[in-house]
Structures are given as C-alpha cells and as structure tokens.
Amino acid sequence: MTAPRILYHHRTAAEDGQAVHIRAMLRAFAAVGADVREVGLVRRDTEQPEPTPSNADEKGGWSLVGSAPRFVRELMEHGYSGLARRRLLAAARDFDPHFIYERYAFGNVGGVAAARRCGRPLFLEVNSPLVDELERTRGLSFEGLARRSERHVLENADRICAVTGVLRDLLVDLGAPRERVIVTPNGVHPDQYAAPGDAGARARAREDLGLGGPADDSDEVVLGFVGYYRTWHRLDLAIAALAAPELAHARLVLVGDGPARAELEASASAHGVTDRVHFAGPRRHAAIPAVLPAFDVALVPAINAYASPLKLHEYMAAGLPTIAPDQPNLREVLVHEREALLVAPGDADAFAAALVRLAGDGDLRRRLGDEARRQIDVQGLTWEANARRVLDEARTIGALEERRPLDTRSNAVRNSA
Incomplete structure (x- = not known):
C-alpha cells in the first residue's frame, strides 16, 4: 500500500511552543509511515532544538510583521x-498529496483555497479561537x-x-460543522522521559538546574514549573504558599523566563522566601525532559479555558504529580486524586x-505520579497517537484512496469526501 502523502502547511516562527508542536507532528506522521512535505511561510532559525525535515520547502520572510503597526500587520x-x-x-503539483494538513493561522484562507483548487481534503489543526483571542490580547483593526x-x-x-473538547465546542459556535471536528490534544514523545525514581537522572537534573547534590537523604521537596512567566500564569500563588510553615522544607524552581519575572522576584522578597525561589532560566525544549526528574511536584497554577497545556503532558510523562485548576478542559485529561x-x-x-498535602506525603506523590505516567498511554497523549487519529479520519473520508495525478492548471473541483 502506498504511504499516505501529507502536505503540511504552517505560517509559524520556530521560536515557541507552536514550533514544538509542528516539529512533533512532522516527526509523528513520519513515525507512523506517512510521507510528509512541509510548506512553511516564514523563515526559521537554522539552530533548532529539533531539526526540521530535510524536505521542507523554502520559506519566505516574515521578520517585519511583529514590528509593524497593528493595521499593517493584519493586512500582511x-x-x-x-x-x-x-x-x-x-x-x-510536485508531491501529489492525499490531503493537506494545515496549522490554522490568523487571517489565512490560503489552505482552503488551495485544497478547493487541487481537489484534496483539508485537515485544519486549531489550537485556539484566534480571532477572539487576538481581539482580547492585542485588539483588531479589521475585526469584521x-x-x-x-x-x-x-x-x-x-x-x-x-x-x-472545550475548544471543539467553541469552534462549532463559530461555524464549524460538529461532525467534522475531532479532538487531538497536545502530546509527548514518551521515549524522551526517564522512569520515575531514576537516581542518576535526578542527580543530573539537579546539577543542570543548579540545585546542588541529589538531596535524596533530606526531606527537601522541589516544586517545579516550566514555561514562560506571565502574570496570568499565577505563579504568585506558589510563592505565597511557600511562606507557610508546613512548606519550610520546600523549594520552588521556575524553569523559563518572561515579563512577570520582576514581579515574582518582588513577591518572593515580600513573603520572605527569596532563598527558596530558584529562577533556573530558560531551556531549549529538547532539554526539558532531562530537567523534570529534579521536580517532586509539578505546577500548573492557571491555564486558559480551552488550552491543552503541553507542560501538563510533559509532567505526566515524567511521572510527576501535578497541582492544577479544576476546570473543564483539564478535566478532559485529569481526575482529582488519580x-x-x-x-x-x-x-x-x-x-x-494542595501544596502542603503533596509536599508532606511521599506515598501520595508516587501514586499520583505513577498513574500520571500510565495515563499517557491509556489516553493516547502522544504525538504518534495524534498522527494515527488524523490518518484514521483520513481513511474514514476516503482521503487515502489512490487518485489520478493532480492537474492544478485545470478547474479542479474539490473532492466532496
């Protein structure tokens, strides 16, 4: 049987979580036997945490967009x-794909137009209700x-x-036909994560983060967070909690950086816990699995209402118990006390x-962490599982059936599958 051919389309700079997602899905599609051609619309840094496939098409510039006035940026x-x-x-025309897989980008209707023109189905990956999100965070000059x-x-x-599923419902409200929407949560590559209890991995992680020796003979508990610090991430909750007498043996380690760092430093000083809040600095994404064994408890203090937080699945793959907000999008993956x-x-x-409870109960930490790691497989929270979900859906709509070669010069009619 011919390998599924996927034209993977995005318009994303390779410097953030979006690029992590792109590289992960490219790798996952290849791992499950697909032949993938990447078409990117921006120039990406050649020094990548994970190299992109060698068959990526040449990309165009996008460097001026971020500094342009808002109305100019939108028009671009x-x-x-x-x-x-x-x-x-x-x-x-060159690759003859079975279907196009596109990461949704604000204002971009090019994927739909190309799919209609060449008669191939379009799979659209959506990570947020972008128009609502951008209207709220930066404002829009041409909202209509x-x-x-x-x-x-x-x-x-x-x-x-x-x-x-929360995002699925939002997209249906915005015009997506419900029967066409599937849920593909963010995932991990499980083979990148050390088994819980690996003393060597823990010692190396502690050294990398500047925490000193393995601390296995002490009662120190490391509370950890990985990501970009913004005010809305509510890391202030963890800093304030650290002042509790029951957490005198705990240390908060923040891996990353961001605009909220100064206010977090001020909060640590105000609560008298500066010596127990460690700003470890940012790491390339490829290095994150190696630092997680230093943590005893992982934190997701706040997340928006529709996201699938990548850090959560990484914590789970590392066998870490997590403290997270009780809200519908997280309850799709997490069960309280499981x-x-x-x-x-x-x-x-x-x-x-919750911090006091986990910091004081090693057995509970181990039980929750072991189950978290198991749930990665049970729920299929891996990039390869997502790739299989997409290919299964492609088979369902007949997208993988052999077809005659494309002729994009003709008035090709889009397949109705």
Whole structure:
C-alpha cells in the first residue's frame, strides 16, 4: 500500500511552543509511515532544538510583521493567503498529496483555497479561537474581515483537529460543522522521559538546574514549573504558599523566563522566601525532559479555558504529580486524586493546601505520579497517537484512496469526501 502523502502547511516562527508542536507532528506522521512535505511561510532559525525535515520547502520572510503597526500587520497576515495558495499548489503539483494538513493561522484562507483548487481534503489543526483571542490580547483593526475569514475556513475545512473538547465546542459556535471536528490534544514523545525514581537522572537534573547534590537523604521537596512567566500564569500563588510553615522544607524552581519575572522576584522578597525561589532560566525544549526528574511536584497554577497545556503532558510523562485548576478542559485529561490534585481556579488557600498535602506525603506523590505516567498511554497523549487519529479520519473520508495525478492548471473541483 502506498504511504499516505501529507502536505503540511504552517505560517509559524520556530521560536515557541507552536514550533514544538509542528516539529512533533512532522516527526509523528513520519513515525507512523506517512510521507510528509512541509510548506512553511516564514523563515526559521537554522539552530533548532529539533531539526526540521530535510524536505521542507523554502520559506519566505516574515521578520517585519511583529514590528509593524497593528493595521499593517493584519493586512500582511491576510495578504499572505495568496502566497500560501500559490506555494501549496506548487507543492501539490510536485508531491501529489492525499490531503493537506494545515496549522490554522490568523487571517489565512490560503489552505482552503488551495485544497478547493487541487481537489484534496483539508485537515485544519486549531489550537485556539484566534480571532477572539487576538481581539482580547492585542485588539483588531479589521475585526469584521477577521471573523468572516475565520468562519470561511471553519466552514470549509474537511476535518478540524481541536486540541480540547472545550475548544471543539467553541469552534462549532463559530461555524464549524460538529461532525467534522475531532479532538487531538497536545502530546509527548514518551521515549524522551526517564522512569520515575531514576537516581542518576535526578542527580543530573539537579546539577543542570543548579540545585546542588541529589538531596535524596533530606526531606527537601522541589516544586517545579516550566514555561514562560506571565502574570496570568499565577505563579504568585506558589510563592505565597511557600511562606507557610508546613512548606519550610520546600523549594520552588521556575524553569523559563518572561515579563512577570520582576514581579515574582518582588513577591518572593515580600513573603520572605527569596532563598527558596530558584529562577533556573530558560531551556531549549529538547532539554526539558532531562530537567523534570529534579521536580517532586509539578505546577500548573492557571491555564486558559480551552488550552491543552503541553507542560501538563510533559509532567505526566515524567511521572510527576501535578497541582492544577479544576476546570473543564483539564478535566478532559485529569481526575482529582488519580494523577493530580485539582483546586478551584485562583483560590490561594486551596492551592496552598494542595501544596502542603503533596509536599508532606511521599506515598501520595508516587501514586499520583505513577498513574500520571500510565495515563499517557491509556489516553493516547502522544504525538504518534495524534498522527494515527488524523490518518484514521483520513481513511474514514476516503482521503487515502489512490487518485489520478493532480492537474492544478485545470478547474479542479474539490473532492466532496
């Protein structure tokens, strides 16, 4: 049987979690036997934590967009649809894909246009309700155009891959046909994570983070967070809790950086815990699995209502118990007292009580952590499982059936599968 051929399309700079997701899915599609051609619309740094496939098409510049005035930026984002369509059609003519897999980007209707033109299905990966998100975080100069473009893409994609069930419901409200939306949560590559209790991995992680020796003979408990610090991440909850007498033996380790660092340092000083809050600095994503064994408890103090937090699945793969907010998108993965302790969002007292409970109960930490690691396999929270979900759906709609070669010069009619 011919290997599934996937044209993978994105418009993403390779410097953040979006690029991690892209590389992970490219690797996963290849691992499950697909032949993948990447079409990117931006230039990416050649020094990548994980190298991109050698068959990636040449990418165009995007370096001026971030510094442009808002209305100019939006026009450029919408304007890239034409370039997207041309590049996708050129790649499709050469590669003859079974389907196009596109990471949804604000203002981009090029994938829909190319899929319609060449008669191949479009799988659209959506990680957030982008128009709503951008209107809230940066404002929009052309909101009407943005909403029409988003609805057009959601209505015309053959399948939509939403990262949570909560997001699926939001997308349906925005115009996506419910029967076309599947849930593909963020995942991990499990083989990258050391088994819980690996003393060597723990010692190396502690040394990497500047925590000193293995501390296995002491009662020190390391509370850990990985990510970009913003105010809304509510790391202040962990710092305030650290002042409790019951947590005198605990240390908070923050791996990453971000605009909230100064206020977190001020909070640590105000609570008298500066000596027990360790800012370990950022790490390349490929290095994260190696530092997680230094943690005893992992933290997700706050997350938005529709996200599938990558850090959560990484914590689980490392066999770590997690404290997280009790909200619908996280309850899709977590069960209170099965692999995590869930607390009311923003409740400082509840968060502190959960920290005290886990810091004081090693048996509970081990039980929750072991189950967290097991749930990665049980729930299929891996990138390869996501790739299989997509291919299974492609088979369902007949996308993997052999077809005659494309002729993108003709008035090709989009397959109705």
